Amino acid sequence: TWMYFALFLPVVILIYNAVRREKRYLVLLFSGFFFFITISGWLFLIFLLETLWTWETGLLLQKVNLDPSLKRKEKTAKKKKILTVGILSLILVLYVLKYLDFTGVNIVNLLNLFSLNLTWNMLNIVSPVGISYFTLEAVSYLTDVYRDTVPAEKDYTKVALYMGFFPKLIEGPITRYGDDSKTLFSGIPVSYANLTSGYQRILLGLFKKLMIADHLAPAVEIVYEWDDMTGSVSLFAAIIFTVQEYMDFSGSIDIVIGSARVFGISLAENFKQPFFAKNAGDFWHRWHITLGTFFRDYIF
Numbered sequence: 001t002w003m004y005f006a007l008f009l010p011v012v013i014l015i016y017n018a019v020r021r022e023k024r025y026l027v028l029l030f031s032g033f034f035f036f037i038t039i040s041g042w043l044f045l046i047f048l049l050e051t052l053w054t055w056e057t058g059l060l061l062q063k064v065n066l067d068p069s070l071k072r073k074e075k076t077a078k079k080k081k082i083l084t085v086g087i088l089s090l091i092l093v094l095y096v097l098k099y100l101d102f103t104g105v106n107i108v109n110l111l112n113l114f115s116l117n118l119t120w121n122m123l124n125i126v127s128p129v130g131i132s133y134f135t136l137e138a139v140s141y142l143t144d145v146y147r148d149t150v151p152a153e154k155d156y157t158k159v160a161l162y163m164g165f166f167p168k169l170i171e172g173p174i175t176r177y178g179d180d181s182k183t184l185f186s187g188i189p190v191s192y193a194n195l196t197s198g199y200q201r202i203l204l205g206l207f208k209k210l211m212i213a214d215h216l217a218p219a220v221e222i223v224y225e226w227d228d229m230t231g232s233v234s235l236f237a238a239i240i241f242t243v244q245e246y247m248d249f250s251g252s253i254d255i256v257i258g259s260a261r262v263f264g265i266s267l268a269e270n271f272k273q274p275f276f277a278k279n280a281g282d283f284w285h286r287w288h289i290t291l292g293t294f295f296r297d298y299i300f
Contacts, residue, residue, distance in 0.1 A: 005202070005206075008031075008035070009259060009262070012027065012028075012031045012166075013190050013195075013262060013263075015027050015031075016028065016190060016263065017189055017190050021187040021188070021189070022187060023187070024187035025157075025158070025161055025184065025185045025186075025187055026157065028161055028165060028166070028184075028263065029157055029160060029161040029164070031166050032160075032161065032164040032165055032166040032169065033164070035166040035169065036128070036129065036130075036164060036166075036169065039129045039170075040128040040129045043126065043127070043128035043129075044128065046093070046097075046127075046128050046131070047128055047131075047134065047163075047164060048160075050090060050093065050134065050135065050138060050163070051134075051138075051156070051159055051160040051163050051164065052156065053086070053089065053090070053138075054086070054090070054138040054141060054142060054159060054163065055153065055156045055159040055160075057082060057083075057085075057086035057142055058141060058142055058145045058152035058153065058159070059152050059154070060082050061079050061082055061083065061086075061142065061145045061146055061152060062145060062151065062152035064078050064079050064082065065079065065148065079146050080146075082146075083142055083143065083146045086142050087139050087142060087143075090135050090138050090139060091135070091139075093131075093135070094131055094132065094135045096125065097125050097126075097127035097128075097131060098125075098127050098131065098132065100123060100125060101120075101122050101123055101124070101125065104120040104123075105120050105122075107120075108120040129169055129170055130164075130168075130169035130170055133168065133169065133171075133172045133174055134163040134164060134169070136174050136294055137162065137163050137174060137175060137177075138163060139298060140174070140176055140177065140294065140297075140298060141159070141162065141163075141176075141177045143298050144176065144177060144178060149178060150177050150178045150181075153177070153181075158181070158184075158185055159177075161184060161185070162175075162177050162180050162181070162184065165180075165184065165260070165265075166259075167255070167256040167257075167259035167260050167267075168256050168260070168267060170252070171249070171252040171253060171256055172253070172256070172270065172290060172291075173253060173256070173267060173268050173269075173270040173289075173290040174268075174290040174291055174294050175267055175268050175290065176268075179266075179268065180265075180267070182266070183264060183265045183266050184265055186264065186265075188263075188264040189264075190262060190263060190264070191264070194261055194262055194263070194264050195262055197258075197261055198258045198259065198260070198261035198262035198263075199258065199262070200258070201254050201255075201257055201258030201261060202254065202255050202258035202259060203258075204251075204254050204258075205250075205251040205252065205253070205254030205255035205256075205258060206251065206255065207251070208247040208248070208250060208251030208254065209247065209248055209251035209252065209255075212243075212244075212247040212251075213244050213245075213247040213248035213251060214248075216240055216243060216244035216247070217244055219240060220237065220240055220241045220244050223236065223237040223240070224237055224241075246271075246274065246275075246287075249271075249288075250270070250271045253269075253270045253271060257269070268289070268290050269289060270288055270289050270290050271286065271287060271288070271289065272285075272286040272289060273286060274286035274287040
């Protein structure tokens with residue numbers, strides 16, 4: 001963590017400001033590559049293949065859309081097939097790498113209720129960092145291209161930066177290409193205002209994570225290990241666990257948004273004072289906002 005703040009981020013800022021404006025987004029791209037490789041090693045290749053697949057699929061959707069020889073219904077049908085193959089391929093990779101063992105174990109446990117005595121040999125597949133986030137962003141991008149909400153990006157490096165912008169690799173938020181492209185590739189210099197505003201948000205996130213979440217974590221663990229929990233203790237445990245989870249996750253998002261703000265890049269907010277919600281429905285509209293809007297706009 002401290003290597004990120006004390007070394008990685010300052011070095012990226014210095015290099016970013018040193019190069020020409022039109023090349024600055026490449027500094028962010030290769031910084032993301034370095035960040036990715038440092039954490040995930042050779043699994044970085046999976047990220048490269050997924051971004052290449054997403055880029056190519058987007059261009060193919062655009063090509064069909066601009067084909068004057070196809071009628072409107074033919075275009076829609078052809079684009080739908082391309083989109084389906086593109087998205088299912090991405091989801092399949094995500095499923096195999098993250099959820100295959102989970103599915104296998106639960107199916108075996110379910111079947112063993114009928115005294116079958118089956119076992120599941122764990123595959124222990126390792127997935128690259130942030131695969132859930134950059135996969136959902138790829139789905140978002142392809143769907144928006146399909147809907148003509150955004151044009152397909154001709155430059156592969158820009159699609160790769162959108163999916164692999166280093167601050168949001170680990171914790172999100174899940175952003176839209178149309179929103180990110182407004183500032184992600186602008187290359188505006190790191191100003192004093194953005195630097196101070198960004199670091200203030202980063203420090204707020206560190207306070208939430210280190211001073212609140214990390215200090216609540218042992219208490220949560222102790223309370224949940226009690227054998228005889230009364231109703232009031234159970235309620236207390238639920239409250240401090242929720243606060244600990246919120247401070248940890250929202251603190252991480254503060255660090256992400258603050259890091260992006262240093263470079264003049266605006267990322268979507270992920271929390272909006274959830275504990276001031278009027279009801280349960282309002283609470284979930286304020287908690288992990290980008291995941292909720294993703295499901296609303298691309299699933300439901």
